[in-house]
Amino acid sequence: MTDPGLLLVAVVEMAAGRVAAGRRYEDDVLTLLHRHGGVLERRMRDTTDGTEVHVIRFRDRAGLRSFLDDPERRSLRARLGDAAPTTRVLEVHDV
Numbered sequence: 001m002t003d004p005g006l007l008l009v010a011v012v013e014m015a016a017g018r019v020a021a022g023r024r025y026e027d028d029v030l031t032l033l034h035r036h037g038g039v040l041e042r043r044m045r046d047t048t049d050g051t052e053v054h055v056i057r058f059r060d061r062a063g064l065r066s067f068l069d070d071p072e073r074r075s076l077r078a079r080l081g082d083a084a085p086t087t088r089v090l091e092v093h094d095v
Contacts (some may be wrong), residue, residue: 001023002031004057004093004094005037005057005058005059005060006011006045006057006058006059006060006063006091007055007056007091007092008054008055008056008057008058008064008089008090008091008095009053009054009055009056009058009089009090009092010052010053010054010056010087010088010090011052011053011087011088011092012026012051012052012053012054012085012086012087012091013051013085013086013087013088014049014050014051014052014085015082015083015084015085015086016094018082018083019049019050021080021083022080022083022084022085023052023084025051025076025077025080025083025084026054026085027029029073029076030043030054030076030078032067032070032072033056033067035066035070036058036061036063036064036066036067036070037058037060037063037065038056038057038058038059038064038067038075039056039057039058040054040055040056041055041056041057042054042055043055046047052085073080
């Protein structure tokens with residue numbers, strides 16, 4: 001059986017009144033996944049456009065850790081300040 005890696009679902013809530021800034025941040029940060037063995041499998045928005053759902057796969061847990069520690073990702077988030085989205089990450093598996 002092939003190792004499926006680490007499968008995550010991220011529920012991303014944009015800050016009130018800062019949806020455009022949050023989307024730009026997500027656009028930028030999601031391009032960094034490949035550096036760490038991550039792949040964005042799916043990106044969706046709810047009907048209010050205030051929440052995004054991302055399905056992301058990493059080769060392994062170390063890839064996730066290195067993505068979270070990526071200096072460019074941290075810098076992008078710091079620059080956004082209060083406009084930064086809040087994210088809940090769930091580790092999931094196919095059934």
